[in-house]
Amino acid sequence: MGRRAAAMTGTFSPGSPADVAAFVRAQMLALVVSHGPGGYATTPLPLLPETDDAGEVIEFFGHFARANPQVAMVRDRPRALILFQGPQAYIPPAWVSTPGWAPTWNYAVAQFEVDIQLRPQENDRAIAELVNVLEGREPDGWTIEAMGDRYARMLPHIVAFRATVVRAQAKFKLGQDESDTAFDEIVTALGDTPLSQMMRAARQP
Template identity: 80%
Template structure:
């Protein structure tokens, strides 16, 4: 990865995706585009690069039919972002900008209804963890088994990916400190500090 706004490593992109979790799955069909926000679990290779996403659609979602006919889709994750006005920076002539983080993945989606139970189990584990008192599907009783046929699991194999973390890496030390101070303790300011060379 190179370029001043590129993530430092594939692991940084995977960590970003895990932190955001809710991705926009975008498909194109004969009637145009469809987008569904979905929590997605990334799977990585030995180098830490995201190679696949695991998730599920509601079976009634019209996008399921689109994916069945045309498996190629785009998955987008947007992180914290904000307008950065010149009033925050003491440097004369400094122009406004927008700081943000974005990762996009071109994918091929395979619908796998036989993995419905696993998709829910992995998602619940990721969100609830193993701590005492964590919610489990067992608390739903018979309703869980009745719910499963109303979803369809999928795996989205990554064909191509790109990420841009525009987080003030090109700012002077003074301007960077002023921007972070003006933002306060926010997800964006934390991400900016983490990305600073």
């Protein structure tokens, strides 16, 4: 999986770099965490991943509000952390018939250590690509043209950025170590939810 994904090993590791890319595309909203002389700053932002030929995430594209104090932080200290939290739930023993089975928590997370480069020259592209992903190319989808003159006035109030991935770590704790019986009982109790869907997908050979 390469240098960036070297930490993605173990029982609860994703099956492939493409699994991680699919996960962050599905979650989309990330926490961008920076550190400076005044401490930590965190901003929730929708981010678009870019991948290499192997499907591994190598970069994120997004934008800050220009008034966000974190802009100055990443300008001075580009190294940051990007965190994605997926579906999660407490799994109680009452759901499982196995004697002595202990409670657990199932979840999916991915974190990326990145270097952020502010790219104000790409403000327009950052908005256009985000709108395209969220609204699609359907005839009735919302477009930036609907904003009229307000769009041009808005652009100077954001600053686009690209975050180059330095290293990555992901953990999908989705019942991979459960017996078939316990696994079936858990997903039945969860019902048709994003977590149970992700568990079933991870269970497939």
